[in-house]
Amino acid sequence: MLFNAEVGSLIGAVGMISLAISWHNRKNDGIRLAQLGWIMVGLTFFNDASKYLAHDDAVLTIFCTAALPMGIGMAAWEGRVGDDQTKKSLLWARGAVAYAGGPYLLIAHVPWLNVLAIWFVASQAAMFLRFSGSGDVVLGETTVNTVNGEVAWSAWDGNRWFMGEFVGEYPFQTELLLSDGTAIGINFVLACTALQSMVIFIGAIAVLDIDWRRRCQALLLTIPVIHILNLFRNAGLIWMHMTYTEWSYLGMSVFEFGHAYAARVVSLGAMFLMALIMFDILPELHKHIVRLLRPFGLLQPKKKAEN
Numbered sequence: 001m002l003f004n005a006e007v008g009s010l011i012g013a014v015g016m017i018s019l020a021i022s023w024h025n026r027k028n029d030g031i032r033l034a035q036l037g038w039i040m041v042g043l044t045f046f047n048d049a050s051k052y053l054a055h056d057d058a059v060l061t062i063f064c065t066a067a068l069p070m071g072i073g074m075a076a077w078e079g080r081v082g083d084d085q086t087k088k089s090l091l092w093a094r095g096a097v098a099y100a101g102g103p104y105l106l107i108a109h110v111p112w113l114n115v116l117a118i119w120f121v122a123s124q125a126a127m128f129l130r131f132s133g134s135g136d137v138v139l140g141e142t143t144v145n146t147v148n149g150e151v152a153w154s155a156w157d158g159n160r161w162f163m164g165e166f167v168g169e170y171p172f173q174t175e176l177l178l179s180d181g182t183a184i185g186i187n188f189v190l191a192c193t194a195l196q197s198m199v200i201f202i203g204a205i206a207v208l209d210i211d212w213r214r215r216c217q218a219l220l221l222t223i224p225v226i227h228i229l230n231l232f233r234n235a236g237l238i239w240m241h242m243t244y245t246e247w248s249y250l251g252m253s254v255f256e257f258g259h260a261y262a263a264r265v266v267s268l269g270a271m272f273l274m275a276l277i278m279f280d281i282l283p284e285l286h287k288h289i290v291r292l293l294r295p296f297g298l299l300q301p302k303k304k305a306e307n
Contacts, residue, residue, distance in 0.1 A: 035075035
């Protein structure tokens with residue numbers, strides 16, 4: 001890590017605020033503020049690369065490592081862009097990153113919001129299992145990872161309104177139990193809420209320069225669907241874990257395999273399909289993304305051959 005977690009969080013917050021302000025002041029210049037925001041946001045995610053490397057998460061390690069050069073590239077692009085259409089796409093990107101990353105970082109770093117998000121999704125997954133007859137599952141104790149070990153949320157004396165530095169990959173966890181108090185070996189964390197997926201669509205749609213009715217329609221078609229699909233995903237993983245207790249593949253249990261591989265593939269496929277639907281409903285969103293992929297040569301329209 002280049003900085004400790006608290007400094008990294010502060011840098012990320014300043015970066016997100018800079019991008020948000022530059023988006024709101026888009027009728028003025030705002031380029032210098034946007035450039036600062038891109039670099040600081042990239043630096044924040046780059047600072048987390050070593051954390052994911054320590055947890056052997058190759059995908060997130062690569063993404064976080066690439067964040068800093070991407071941020072520097074966006075800052076440089078802001079300073080030399082010429083055509084108006086690309087300027088509009090860069091303005092959209094400022095707002096999309098600010099209003100996707102900002103709320104997520106806020107929830108992740110405010111313990112009350114973090115835990116409430118976990119309870120909200122975990123209770124619904126447990127209710128779905130009980131309603132379907134798949135298992136009499138209830139929520140157990142919520143714990144906090146501290147330097148002295150796990151502490152019950154009810155007994156934790158830390159700051160519940162801001163936490164800059166975390167202990168462990170998942171600082172807050174809610175245990176799932178059978179109704180008789182038997183542990184089933186699964187804990188709910190913030191990553192189980194699909195909040196990351198939802199804020200991406202919220203940020204991308206909320207800052208589009210379109211009629212508010214179309215914006216609301218698109219949000220209503222995405223956020224509830226993501227939430228419902230995530231409930232099915234969580235309930236399915238819990239049911240498989242309780243049912244196929246002896247299943248094993250390459251040393252992984254059915255839960256480990258489903259959580260790390262199968263569910264991720266299905267989730268990415270669902271996100272891809274939803275993105276295609278959004279591109280059809282909101283062609284403006286598709287145009288912005290295509291323009292921003294121009295430096296990589298991806299998804300660019302073919303030029304007609306001249307006679």
